[in-house]
Amino acid sequence: xxxxxxxxxxxxxxxxxxxxxxxxxxxxxxxxxxxxxxxxxxxxxxxxxxxxxxxxxxxxxxxxxxxxxxxxxxxxxxxxxxxxxxxxxxxxxxxxxxxxxxxxxxxxxxxxxxxxxxxxxxxxxxxxxxxxxxxxxxxxxxxxxxxxxxxxxxxxxxxxxxxxxxxxxxxxxxxxxxxxxxxxxxxxxxxxxxxxxxxxxxxxxxxxxxxxxxxxxxxxxxxxxxxxxxxxxxxxxxxxxxxxxxxxxxxxxxxxxxxxxxxxxxxxxxxxxxxxxxxxxxxxxxxxxxxxxxxxxxxxxxxxxxxxxxxxxxxxxxxxxxxxxxxxxxxxxxxxxxxxx
Amino acid sequence: xxxxxxxxxxxxxxxxxxxxxxxxxxxxxxxxxxxxxxxxxxxxxxxxxxxxxxxxxxxxxxxxxxxxxxxxxxxxxxxxxxxxxxxxxxxxxxxxxxxxxxxxxxxxxxxxxxxxxxxxxxxxxxxxxxxxxxxxxxxxxxxxxxxxxxxxxxxxxxxxxxxxxxxxxxxxxxxxxxxxxxxxxxxxxxxxxxxxxxxxxxxxxxxxxxxxxxxxxxxxxxxxxxxxxxxxxxxxxxxxxxxxxxxxxxxxxxxxxxxxxxxxxxxxxxxxxxxxxxxxxxxxxxxxxxxxxxxxxxxxxxxxxxxxxxxxxxxxxxxxxxxxxxxxxxxxx
Amino acid sequence: xxxxxxxxxxxxxxxxxxxxxxxxxxxxxxxxxxxxxxxxxxxxxxxxxxxxxxxxxxxxxxxxxxxxxxxxxxxxxxxxxxxxxxxxxxxxxxxxxxxxxxxxxxxxxxxxxxxxxxxxxxxxxxxxxxxxxxxxxxxxxxxxxxxxxxxxxxxxxxxxxxxxxxxxxxxxxxxxxxxxxxxxxxxxxxxxxxxxxxxxxxxxxxxxxxxxxxxxxxxxxxxxxxxxxxxxxxxxxxxxxxxxxxxxxxxxxxxxxxxxxxxxxxxxxxxxxxxxxxxxxxxxxxxxxxxxxxxxxxxxxxxxxxxxxxxxxxxxxxxxxxxx
Numbered sequence: 001x002x003x004x005x006x007x008x009x010x011x012x013x014x015x016x017x018x019x020x021x022x023x024x025x026x027x028x029x030x031x032x033x034x035x036x037x038x039x040x041x042x043x044x045x046x047x048x049x050x051x052x053x054x055x056x057x058x059x060x061x062x063x064x065x066x067x068x069x070x071x072x073x074x075x076x077x078x079x080x081x082x083x084x085x086x087x088x089x090x091x092x093x094x095x096x097x098x099x100x101x102x103x104x105x106x107x108x109x110x111x112x113x114x115x116x117x118x119x120x121x122x123x124x125x126x127x128x129x130x131x132x133x134x135x136x137x138x139x140x141x142x143x144x145x146x147x148x149x150x151x152x153x154x155x156x157x158x159x160x161x162x163x164x165x166x167x168x169x170x171x172x173x174x175x176x177x178x179x180x181x182x183x184x185x186x187x188x189x190x191x192x193x194x195x196x197x198x199x200x201x202x203x204x205x206x207x208x209x210x211x212x213x214x215x216x217x218x219x220x221x222x223x224x225x226x227x228x229x230x231x232x233x234x235x236x237x238x239x240x241x242x243x244x245x246x247x248x249x250x251x252x253x254x255x256x257x258x259x260x261x262x263x264x265x266x267x268x269x270x271x272x273x274x275x276x277x278x279x280x281x282x283x284x285x286x287x288x289x290x291x292x293x294x295x296x297x298x299x300x301x302x303x304x305x306x307x308x309x310x311x312x313x314x315x316x317x318x319x320x321x322x323x324x325x326x327x328x329x330x331x332x333x334x335x336x337x338x339x340x341x
Numbered sequence: 342x343x344x345x346x347x348x349x350x351x352x353x354x355x356x357x358x359x360x361x362x363x364x365x366x367x368x369x370x371x372x373x374x375x376x377x378x379x380x381x382x383x384x385x386x387x388x389x390x391x392x393x394x395x396x397x398x399x400x401x402x403x404x405x406x407x408x409x410x411x412x413x414x415x416x417x418x419x420x421x422x423x424x425x426x427x428x429x430x431x432x433x434x435x436x437x438x439x440x441x442x443x444x445x446x447x448x449x450x451x452x453x454x455x456x457x458x459x460x461x462x463x464x465x466x467x468x469x470x471x472x473x474x475x476x477x478x479x480x481x482x483x484x485x486x487x488x489x490x491x492x493x494x495x496x497x498x499x500x501x502x503x504x505x506x507x508x509x510x511x512x513x514x515x516x517x518x519x520x521x522x523x524x525x526x527x528x529x530x531x532x533x534x535x536x537x538x539x540x541x542x543x544x545x546x547x548x549x550x551x552x553x554x555x556x557x558x559x560x561x562x563x564x565x566x567x568x569x570x571x572x573x574x575x576x577x578x579x580x581x582x583x584x585x586x587x588x589x590x591x592x593x594x595x596x597x598x599x600x601x602x603x604x605x606x607x608x609x610x611x612x613x614x615x616x617x618x619x620x621x622x623x624x625x626x627x628x629x630x631x632x633x634x635x636x637x638x639x640x641x642x643x644x645x646x647x648x649x650x651x652x653x654x655x656x657x658x659x660x661x662x663x664x665x666x667x668x669x670x671x672x673x674x
Numbered sequence: 675x676x677x678x679x680x681x682x683x684x685x686x687x688x689x690x691x692x693x694x695x696x697x698x699x700x701x702x703x704x705x706x707x708x709x710x711x712x713x714x715x716x717x718x719x720x721x722x723x724x725x726x727x728x729x730x731x732x733x734x735x736x737x738x739x740x741x742x743x744x745x746x747x748x749x750x751x752x753x754x755x756x757x758x759x760x761x762x763x764x765x766x767x768x769x770x771x772x773x774x775x776x777x778x779x780x781x782x783x784x785x786x787x788x789x790x791x792x793x794x795x796x797x798x799x800x801x802x803x804x805x806x807x808x809x810x811x812x813x814x815x816x817x818x819x820x821x822x823x824x825x826x827x828x829x830x831x832x833x834x835x836x837x838x839x840x841x842x843x844x845x846x847x848x849x850x851x852x853x854x855x856x857x858x859x860x861x862x863x864x865x866x867x868x869x870x871x872x873x874x875x876x877x878x879x880x881x882x883x884x885x886x887x888x889x890x891x892x893x894x895x896x897x898x899x900x901x902x903x904x905x906x907x908x909x910x911x912x913x914x915x916x917x918x919x920x921x922x923x924x925x926x927x928x929x930x931x932x933x934x935x936x937x938x939x940x941x942x943x944x945x946x947x948x949x950x951x952x953x954x955x956x957x958x959x960x961x962x963x964x965x966x967x968x969x970x971x972x973x974x975x976x977x978x979x980x981x982x983x984x985x986x987x988x989x990x991x992x993x994x995x996x997x998x
Contacts, residue, residue, distance in 0.1 A: 090903065104896055107994055
């Protein structure tokens, strides 16, 4: 990619817990291009959230620890910034939308105050009338009806969908260059999800920000993303553009994911889940973390002994697998048959 | 006799329990095997038996709590076996050595009082009385609290409202006022009377906790499953909900022991409650106060004993809370 | 807001009635208010009988209760059963003394507790935190009356051994306290130890709650959002965390009023302060039903007022309550 606005290079983060060290993020690298929507997909525990929280410096340093890597934003390594410098970046150049809008908003402050705060913090010179006007404008952009009245209301007076809109408003308030959305629709009803997707699209139009969309919902990815990063057990296992990932994935895990989506078209009557369950992050399987559940591995030693590298499959398409070549010209339907065998 | 048996049907493994028409799958399991019902809810409540070992291990991890438990048991045992543990009888007068500060001479390590009675012995006998009262209070208050709280939490609605209003009533009465009044009323009584009075005030705390627990538990799937299978209310409460509430109950009961000791000492100090000649920790302090501030040990040692007991009770309670109720957010490590 | 207050008061009335009746019954059953009087050998049978009828002591308890209600409401709590003195003047005298004790104690406690709890939470696991925790645990384990006595002993030893008179150990004022500032200073010296006694335990309790609540808040999602917006830790603490953390504390302080009164009773007895607690103990010892009842009513009103203030504070802090 020519000039990524955000570049995560070989990031490793671990957590010290009562039961041992959790390697939440292991050698993760991916780039985010200016203005693109990058979807990050993975199950719970795959490390997708921890990675982006580290970008914003929101991981509490005990018990967490960044053991390796750099995060380059417009050429500066965010990990090396002082807390003051980092604070200037947070909320103005890189902003975040969290999963659960009910608990992510302070119940004792009005919504307007909280959005205004985002503006005030980075534009202390702005007058309060200007801030208020801008806040109302933001609420309008995200589609909150009667924004002047809503401005003075408290979070508990908002519905779930509206709260998420308010969160989005807060995030785009300072026209960030990178917008991180961590499971923005997971806590919402399905009907509201569709609305929020529209709001996110609008937010992109307004700010031309790059969006990192973290989710386990493949439908959301299909709808919004330009490129996709697939993560498993703290590592990136595949990167590619959305078309390729959905139609011609080249990684056993991704293939398994795609197969497990119930499709309205098609005549399968059985869902094909990936056998087994994701590993506990304290005791990750040696070598390739996916090998115990992999149809391609077939128990071959190399999978257990050696961690595969993330390698190019074709332009802009990378995969982490020892036996990618066996997947060339690969038909997803075959995998379903193979995993039953 | 012989080899012809009367015709027998193949025995139904479910025995003679009639199976209600709806009971299928997990619901049936509930009727025959409540433990299976608990297992059906795959979660933290699974296998309540092995939870005891798990809980015990967790408790052992808190060395402070374990030390305090040992200390507490030691103290209570010393009280229980007071006649044998105490170096002197509690009423043995020795006017020659009266009013002497702590000294190794004659093993009066807590000193003697105004008429020469060995203070260590008196304190030990005081522990005995206090422990007696505290244990009775704990048992009584727990019983009352569990019954009332359980009924309130389980039935909810009207019953809950009524019971909670009643509890609120008890709570509103300024505790001390009621206590003192009741103490004055029942006059100078035996430890048992005092214990009953204190218990009648203390159960509210436990009732609230049990009510909360039961209110939460009644929403669990296995309770619904049990109901669908036709299990009676009492059975559900005793076999399904109570075992899951044991954690909070034990913790609360432990704390009540501490509370009881404290209350009894306050009563004793103010002159109500248990009458002489039985020494109680509270009364010892009161007598010490009467002797003036010069004989400081008369006030200090019984007080320190109370402080030690209460400290241990609190630490043990804390450890128990962590061991038995891991779902509670452990904000203090 | 007005309806809210009204509703609360209305709700409290039946509780008040029930409570008063129960206590009345207890005290009446406990013994004879004329006990002391009966010991007087010069008392004639006739006078005694008159007295009994006058105070309705020959009637059954529920009837006596109603007589009390009538007399208390029409004649400022009436006259004492034991001493024939009117009750109200005594109460009027002692109530302010108790307030002088309780209000500073409460204010001190809350201030210290909030500070300690806040700092413990922010610097979790630090030496300060462990120290505060130890202090709290100790304070829980110390009975109020014993603490009072120990403080007395300490203060007295200070005087005896080193001739340093920092605090007084009994009474409200010295025999000649002077006027104006000197009077206040003298009163403060007398009240210092009792206030400390009550405050210590309250500080321990409240600071634990504050700490726990603060920790919960500091790790909550909305503080995470605040940080994500670029606020400094200090701003996160003051603007977002504190207000939320204080909310549960208000409830605790309100519920604690009963303990405060109990503490006052004990402390006043030990330090010989002429306050409500002392009055209560004496009335109880004399089995003076009317005085005890009067005291109870005053306390009940105080509790209600206190709870009301707490509720209002709660509503002010937490908008969810205000509107819901």
